[in-house]
Amino acid sequence: MPKDGGIGASTKRREDVRFLTGKGRYTDDINIRGQAHAWFVRSDVAHGTLNKVDVAAAEAMPGVLKVFTAADFAGVGGIPCGWQVTDRFGKPMLEPKHPVLAEGKVRHVGDPIAVVVAETLEQARDAAEAVEVDISELTPVLDMKAAIAADAPKVHEEIGSNLCYDWGFVEENKAAVEEAFKNAAHVTTLELVNNRLVANPMEPRVAVGDFDSAGGMHTLYTTSQNPHVIRLLMGAFVLGIPEHKLRVVAPDVGGGFGSKIYHYAEEAFVTFAAKTLNRPVKWTSTRSEAFISDAQGRDHVTKIELALDKDNNFTALRTETYANMGAYLSTFAPSIPTWLHGTLMAGNYRTPLIYVNVKAVFTNTVPVDAYRGAGRPEATFQLERLVDKAARELGVSPVELRRQNFIKPDQFPYQTPVAVVYDTGNYDATMDKLLEISDYAGFPARAAEAKARGKWRGFGVAHYIEACGIAPSNLVGQLGARAGLYESATVRVNATGSLSVFTGSHSHGQGHETSFAQVVAEMIGIDAGQIEIVHGDTSNTPMGMGTYGSRSLAVGGSAIVKATNKIINKAKKIAAHLLEASEADIELKDGKFSVAGTDKSVDWSGVTLAAYVPHNYPLESMEPGLEETAFYDPSNFTYPSGGYGCEVEVDPETGKVEIVAFSAADDFGNIVNPMIVEGQVQGGLAQGIGQALMENCVFDENGQLLSGSFMDYAMPRAEDVPFFKVDHSCVTPCTHNPLGVKGCGEAGAIGSPPAVVNAVIDAFHRAGRTDITHIDMPVSPARVWAALNG
Amino acid sequence: MAKVSMTVNGKSVSGEVEGRTLLSTFLREGLGLTGTHVGCDTSQCGACVVHIDGKAVKSCTTFAQDVAGAEVKTIEGMANTDGSLSTIQQAFQDHHGLQCGFCTPGMVMSAAALLADNPKPTEAEVRHHLEGNICRCTGYHNIVKAVLAASGQDVGQIAAE
Numbered sequence: 001m002p003k004d005g006g007i008g009a010s011t012k013r014r015e016d017v018r019f020l021t022g023k024g025r026y027t028d029d030i031n032i033r034g035q036a037h038a039w040f041v042r043s044d045v046a047h048g049t050l051n052k053v054d055v056a057a058a059e060a061m062p063g064v065l066k067v068f069t070a071a072d073f074a075g076v077g078g079i080p081c082g083w084q085v086t087d088r089f090g091k092p093m094l095e096p097k098h099p100v101l102a103e104g105k106v107r108h109v110g111d112p113i114a115v116v117v118a119e120t121l122e123q124a125r126d127a128a129e130a131v132e133v134d135i136s137e138l139t140p141v142l143d144m145k146a147a148i149a150a151d152a153p154k155v156h157e158e159i160g161s162n163l164c165y166d167w168g169f170v171e172e173n174k175a176a177v178e179e180a181f182k183n184a185a186h187v188t189t190l191e192l193v194n195n196r197l198v199a200n201p202m203e204p205r206v207a208v209g210d211f212d213s214a215g216g217m218h219t220l221y222t223t224s225q226n227p228h229v230i231r232l233l234m235g236a237f238v239l240g241i242p243e244h245k246l247r248v249v250a251p252d253v254g255g256g257f258g259s260k261i262y263h264y265a266e267e268a269f270v271t272f273a274a275k276t277l278n279r280p281v282k283w284t285s286t287r288s289e290a291f292i293s294d295a296q297g298r299d300h301v302t303k304i305e306l307a308l309d310k311d312n313n314f315t316a317l318r319t320e321t322y323a324n325m326g327a328y329l330s331t332f333a334p335s336i337p338t339w340l341h342g343t344l345m346a347g348n349y350r351t352p353l354i355y356v357n358v359k360a361v362f363t364n365t366v367p368v369d370a371y372r373g374a375g376r377p378e379a380t381f382q383l384e385r386l387v388d389k390a391a392r393e394l395g396v397s398p399v400e401l402r403r404q405n406f407i408k409p410d411q412f413p414y415q416t417p418v419a420v421v422y423d424t425g426n427y428d429a430t431m432d433k434l435l436e437i438s439d440y441a442g443f444p445a446r447a448a449e450a451k452a453r454g455k456w457r458g459f460g461v462a463h464y465i466e467a468c469g470i471a472p473s474n475l476v477g478q479l480g481a482r483a484g485l486y487e488s489a490t491v492r493v494n495a496t497g498s499l500s501v502f503t504g505s506h507s508h509g510q511g512h513e514t515s516f517a518q519v520v521a522e523m524i525g526i527d528a529g530q531i532e533i534v535h536g537d538t539s540n541t542p543m544g545m546g547t548y549g550s551r552s553l554a555v556g557g558s559a560i561v562k563a564t565n566k567i568i569n570k571a572k573k574i575a576a577h578l579l580e581a582s583e584a585d586i587e588l589k590d591g592k593f594s595v596a597g598t599d600k601s602v603d604w605s606g607v608t609l610a611a612y613v614p615h616n617y618p619l620e621s622m623e624p625g626l627e628e629t630a631f632y633d634p635s636n637f638t639y640p641s642g643g644y645g646c647e648v649e650v651d652p653e654t655g656k657v658e659i660v661a662f663s664a665a666d667d668f669g670n671i672v673n674p675m676i677v678e679g680q681v682q683g684g685l686a687q688g689i690g691q692a693l694m695e696n697c698v699f700d701e702n703g704q705l706l707s708g709s710f711m712d713y714a715m716p717r718a719e720d721v722p723f724f725k726v727d728h729s730c731v732t733p734c735t736h737n738p739l740g741v742k743g744c745g746e747a748g749a750i751g752s753p754p755a756v757v758n759a760v761i762d763a764f765h766r767a768g769r770t771d772i773t774h775i776d777m778p779v780s781p782a783r784v785w786a787a788l789n790g
Numbered sequence: 791m792a793k794v795s796m797t798v799n800g801k802s803v804s805g806e807v808e809g810r811t812l813l814s815t816f817l818r819e820g821l822g823l824t825g826t827h828v829g830c831d832t833s834q835c836g837a838c839v840v841h842i843d844g845k846a847v848k849s850c851t852t853f854a855q856d857v858a859g860a861e862v863k864t865i866e867g868m869a870n871t872d873g874s875l876s877t878i879q880q881a882f883q884d885h886h887g888l889q890c891g892f893c894t895p896g897m898v899m900s901a902a903a904l905l906a907d908n909p910k911p912t913e914a915e916v917r918h919h920l921e922g923n924i925c926r927c928t929g930y931h932n933i934v935k936a937v938l939a940a941s942g943q944d945v946g947q948i949a950a951e
Contacts, residue, residue: 016883019891020875020898022825022865029824122808202829202837202892202926254827254892255926287830509890509927679886679932686929710834710924718917718930723948748929 004529006522007739010675013514015507024252027206027223028284035208035280036065038270039124041114041131042292043106046142046364046703047153048135050104053114058130063123065277067131068115068269070103076272079265080237081329082229084480085338085360088168093360095164096156098328100238100265100272106135107155107327108364109705110292112265117273117281140364140703144301144322147361155327155362164325164334164360169342173417177355180316184307188390193776194378196299196324196697197690198713199371201508203254204285205294209270213278216245220271224250225260225506226546229483231538233263233331239272243538246271250536253508257687258370259294260508261548262331266293291708296697297371299324300337304382306351306390314405316353317345319382323360326367333369334360339479340375340467340549346416347383348427348463348641349405354417364703370548372687372749376466384462384754389773392765398461398758399440403431406463413735420467422639424732425667427463433665434461434643437725443647447766456650457660458763461643464751468743469554469638469734486633487551488542489559491520491567493626495612497605498530501563504544505556506535510680510745512552515673516560519739523564525591526604542629550743553672554638554734561738562630570626571607577618578602578610638734638742642666644751646759652767655785657693657760663725664751669734669742677744681726684748690716691749692756696778714778753777760784794858798823799867807854813847814838816854817864825865825895829924836923839896839903840864846903848922865895868902878902878940885945887936889927897923901937910941 005011018024055067079098086092097103102113114131118124139153146152147162155162168174181187208221218241224230227248234248235241253260266283273281285293300321307316323337342356373380387405391398406427407414414422435441443459450457470476473484488504501520505512513533521528535541544556568588575593576583585596594601610617611626647661664681671677694714698706707713733740760779764772764787772787795804798821805820817823817840828850829837838850841863868876875883878901888894897920904911904919911919916937917930925933939945 012883013886015891016888017875019888019894020865020879020882021869022823022895024825024891026824026827026892028828029818031819122810200926202835202890202924203827204829252891254829255890257926287832287835511889675886679889679928682929682931683889683927684929687926709832710830711832715834715924715926716929717924718920718934719914721930723913723934724929724931 002521002525002527004527005518007518007672009518009673011514011518011528011673013511015511015513026203026252026254027208027221030208030221032208032210032280035282036117036119036277037121037124038273038281038283039116039121039128040112041116041128041133043102043109043111043113045106045135045137046109046140047138048106049138050102050106050113050135052134054132055114057132058116058127061123061127061130063119064127065117065279068101068273070099070101073100076100077238079263079268080233081334082233082331082482083335084482085165085167085334086480087165088171093165093334094159094161095329096159100268108366109703110366111327115269117277142363142365142699142703144324144361144363147363148359155364162362164362167338167358169356170418173353174355177316177318177353180353181305181307181318184315185310186308186394188306188386188393190386190389190774191303192382192385192774194298194300194302194381195691195777196368197297197371197695198291198697199257199259199294199297200715201255201257201259204287204290205260205264205266206284207267207270208280208282209274210280211274211278217247218245218271218275219247219249220267221249221251222267223253223260225253225256225508225548227506227536227538228504228543229546230263230267234268234271238268247539250506256508257372258297258374258548262295262369288709291713292366292705295330295367295369297368298378299368300378302382304386306386308390312394312396312401312404314349314351317351318355319345320357323358324365324368325360325362326365327362328367330367330369333367335480336370336375341379343418343420344376344379344465344467345383346418347380348407348465350407352417365699372684373746374549376746377750377753380462380464380750381754385757385774388758388761399431402463403428421636423636423735425639425641426730426732427641429730430641430643430665430667431463433727433730434645434663437665437727438645438661438663440645450649456652456763456767458648458650458759458766460646460755460757460759460762462751462754462758463643464747465639465641466746466750467637468550468640468746469634470549470551471637472635473633483545485545486631487556487559488544488629488631489556489563490542490627490629491563493567493608495609497526497608500532500534501560502534502541503556503560504541504546505552506547510547510552511673511676515553515676516557518672519557519560520564523561524568524604525589550745553739553741554737554743555632555634557739557741558634558737559630559632562632563628566628566630567626573622574607574610574617575602578607578616635736638669640666640668640742640744640747642747642751644755646752646755648756648759648763650760650763650784652788655781655788657779657784659689659722659756661722664748665727665730666744666747667730667732668728668744669731670740671728672741674728677728678726680744681748682724684746685724685752686716686721688749688752689721689756692753692777692779694720694778792855794855796857796860796862798862799864809853809855811854813849813852813854813857817849823864823866827892827895829892834924835893836896836900837893839899839923841899841903846900865898868898878905881936881940885932885936885939887928887932893923893925897925897933901940904937905941910943913938
């Protein structure tokens, strides 16, 4: 292993030094000479007819350069959706236009109406107060079930319905599923809500547009998880700028969690305005603005049913879900409740028949799209709550009912009835590990001790599966994706042996600069310090699809491995020439090429120098230089899984739930940097616990967002979570990528919410309150108190 | 506009500010000290925490004019004089107490203020002290561990070492 860390080492992160000394370069730290400032005038009503926008007074205010309205964008496309879902009748989803600025109607609180651009931010804000907006309020569409009634008001009149699609999966299984329910010995039913969440990365979104009129070159600096995707969507579909005239840079980005995947109107606006005004234009979101303009997450209302035979084997599962799209289709929104949700409904179990129905609905709320886990937390929550409820109804252990129905280690690869094939896994092993690290055996004693203090202690288990490493392009294409989902890498070896690796993945907290360097260092046998990881700029990285869906190492890392192998193959040819040996006899070890069975060798830098100073070089058969690009498109998703255990104490006097312990036993396949993996899980757990106990995005009956700031939306803080026990020693390597890795970024947020709620229900039941079989998230003190006291 | 002068990271500085100019804006835009971050507009997240005369203060809720003459310290002034990471900064790196890095300057400044007042805090005291600093990445596990380690306490027994 390289002395500063190869694969498997908890190498300290190189990016930390700049972040710890205030030298990070985030988008808001970028100021371009001559830049003007944009301030958005947004709708303060949820639904209304936009009668008039009068900008005359605002344009006369000091420092104002221009006030933009929809009229300025007449020749510009709408914000595109990147995924088309086909409904159960074979029809494409309804896809209304999403204008850059509101045209004729406003459809959610926060919908942008006009933008003031002024010399200073203060001038822009002051002038925004003078923009006169005349709106006739319409009845807002908020409740999803009411929204699809024929006489409901329409969010988009021109498409005639609020039902985006009615999706059935697998439609051909529907009759067999119905039959299995008729023949069931027991049926467990659960109705639940998966609460709407706000991603809230700590860095609000920022966009800075710049235009070089001499060369006709546009540059957009933006807080994005995938700059190439933004370049494609904005350039090709919104503004009509060809890629070679559009550079998109996502520098240091302060967290994403999905909310920075999407192409947003503000990005198109600053790019457009920079050319119109021939000035750089900067927009920085406030947190209040983020709450009404960043795509939000979850928001499903579900009924789920499980059929079991007399021996407690699962025989069929069916679900009906209403999924909130919000007012417009965000970039990946249609795929979340369908292909990232329905395909996961088998969970870890051998359930032979599954039918999933999803009705996606437009409402007068902020658009909803992927948030950490994206569809998979929704699937896991309903399934793992349902299995727990079934166990209680049947009087069997929730752990044992799960075990009995687990897919067994010798059944992989396992074809589920919902299209996907799990390559590897060992769910009994992760369940065993969970029970060990959580001291499950010692729980009764802890519960008794808590009872003596007047607290109700409960233990909740959940076992999750997720599909990560999105994805095989040919498969996602069949599922409606309008883009490929490969990843790219260019490895540029410099003359003296150092390397620059250009990746299409993007790091916004994941530590790629460290872990990707560990992979390359291990492969070549040089120190990681000789390797620079470059990401986030379309002008120097190959076309890549970016970071989401726990795909960076599994897909982006595999592209790096592929490109590095090309480098090594060429370097061996050069070494063979230098050593006057056969290429087949050349071995690479610890950064040195040697001829097998001899003491002849040349070191790494000797070969790299020969590649660029080719005085002694096989020029007749090979080009000089040492630079290779690879694109990696996986043959399958990866399938991380794990057992999660939550221990809570409920105070029956106040309804407060305290997490007293949380354990996670994950199978992520092989691990490159254990320290980083543990950090990813810990962070995901806090977000999942936040969803389960605290976070909730609430709109009132008028469609006003009540939870629109950190004063109102309960973000988990340091006192709300315990130290976590995190284990990743159960390893079944992925069989189809070169590193055998599965991805770890979302697991914590997927597996934890059902574990928390199961623990609360367990505490109720142990205290004799078996009448309470479910409580919706967030399990706040008020909800617990109400459940206990009617 | 009025002139304001103060000491920032040991250097005398001055600039023209409006009455409404926030200290965070003065530091970031006026002095180019972009390590101080602004993550919210309700004084909740703590990404903007700096030290004013030794006390941890949210610079997004402080007018620049109100700290005229004060000693201000930001994340840019936290490293040792030779440029190496200070004990707290080093503990954050050693224990993976940061991911995206955006909340990190405020976390470090808050943690430094805690350890100045309470050199050996308990886990509960660390968590309580950090209530005004929100992190969305780490789940706080490694932040709390880093602060305990920076105080010289043994964190080897904390889970997931």
